Amino acid sequence: MGKLNVFNFISLDGYYKDANNGIDWHQHGQEEGEFSAKNLEHDSILLFGRITYEMMASWWPSQNAIEAMPEVAKGMNQAEKIVCSNTLQHTTWQNTRIMSGDILTQITELKKTLPKDITILGSGNLSTQLAEAGLIDTYQLMIDPVAIGKGTSVFSGMQRQLNLKLTDTRSFKSGTVLLSYEAYN
Numbered sequence: 001m002g003k004l005n006v007f008n009f010i011s012l013d014g015y016y017k018d019a020n021n022g023i024d025w026h027q028h029g030q031e032e033g034e035f036s037a038k039n040l041e042h043d044s045i046l047l048f049g050r051i052t053y054e055m056m057a058s059w060w061p062s063q064n065a066i067e068a069m070p071e072v073a074k075g076m077n078q079a080e081k082i083v084c085s086n087t088l089q090h091t092t093w094q095n096t097r098i099m100s101g102d103i104l105t106q107i108t109e110l111k112k113t114l115p116k117d118i119t120i121l122g123s124g125n126l127s128t129q130l131a132e133a134g135l136i137d138t139y140q141l142m143i144d145p146v147a148i149g150k151g152t153s154v155f156s157g158m159q160r161q162l163n164l165k166l167t168d169t170r171s172f173k174s175g176t177v178l179l180s181y182e183a184y185n
Contacts, residue, residue: 001111001112001114001115002045002110002111002114002115002116002117002118003111003117003118003137003138004047004107004111004117004118004120004130004135004136004137004138005044005117005118005119005120005136005137005138005139005140006119006120006127006131006136006138006139006140007039007119007120007121007140007142008120008121008122008124008127008139008140008141008142008154009023009026009028009141009142009143009144009176010141010142010143010144010154011025011143011144011146011147011148011151012143012144012145012146012147013147013148013149013151014153014154015148015150015151015152015153015154016122016124016151016152016153016154017124017151017152018148018150018151019148019149019150019151021152023122025144025146025148026144027144027146027174027176028069029172029173029174029176031172031173031174032142032172032174032176033069033071033072034071035170035172035178036069036072036075037069037071037072037074037075039119040071040072040075040076040079041075042117043079043116044079044116044117044118044119045079045080045081045082045110045114045116045117045118045119046076046079046080046081046082046118046119046120046121047081047082047083047084047107047118047119047120047121047123047126048081048082048083048084048120048121048122048123048126049083049084049085049122049123049124049125049126050083050084050085050087050088051123051125052121052122052123052126053081053083053085053088053091053093053096053123055122056076056093056121056122057091057092057093057096060072060073060076060077060093061073061077061093061094077093077094077095078094078095079095080095081093081095081096081097082096082097082098082099082118083096083097083098083099084098084099084100084103084123084126085098085099085100086100086101088100103126103129103130104129104130104133104135107130107135108135111135120136124152124154124156125157127154128155128156128157128158131155131158131162131183132158132159132160134183134185136183137182137183138167138180138181138182138183139164139180139181139183140178140179140180140181141154141178141179141181142176142177142178143176143177143178143179144176145174145175145176145177162183163183163184163185164181164182164183164184165181165182165183165184166179166180166181167180167181167182168180
C-alpha cells in the first residue's frame with residue numbers, strides 16, 4: 001500500500017504562490033537541487049493538478065531546465081506522472097496520464113493497490129481537496145527565507161482542522177528549512 005505525500009515550498013509568511021500566481025521568489029540553490037534529485041530517485045509517482053502540471057510540463061523538458069538542473073530535470077522527465085483534470089484532453093510530457101472524474105475515489109484506490117508512493121508537487125487546490133478527504137499521509141514543506149506579503153496559502157480553503165506531527169527537520173545553507181510532518185486524526 002502506497003502513501004500519499006505532499007511536497008511544496010512556501011514563503012516564510014505561508015504562501016505557495018504570490019498574488020500574481022508566481023513562484024519566482026523561490027530560491028532553489030545547489031543544495032536544494034541535490035535534495036530534489038535524490039528524492040526523485042525514490043520512484044514515487046508524481047501527482048499534479050492541471051495548473052501546476054502545465055507549468056511543470058513547460059519547464060522540465062526544456063533545454064534551459066536540463067542545463068540548469070540536469071539531475072532534477074532527468075528525474076522529473078523520467079518519473080511516472082498523473083495530472084488530475086476534467087478539462088485537459090491530452091498531455092505532451094512523457095510518462096504522463098490524465099485522471100478525471102471522481103478523483104477522491106480514484107486516489108483512494110491507487111493508495112490501496114499501488115506498491116509505490118504518490119507525491120503531490122505544488123498543486124494547492126488538489127492538495128487541499130485531498131487533505132479535506134483525509135487522504136494525505138505526509139507533508140514536506142520547504143520554507144524559503146522570504147516574506148512575499150500577499151499570495152495564496154498552502155492550505156487555502158481548508159474547512160477542517162489538519163493535525164500534523166513533526167517527524168523531521170532539515171536546514172539548508174541558503175536559510176531554507178524543510179519541515180516534514182505526518183498527518184493524524
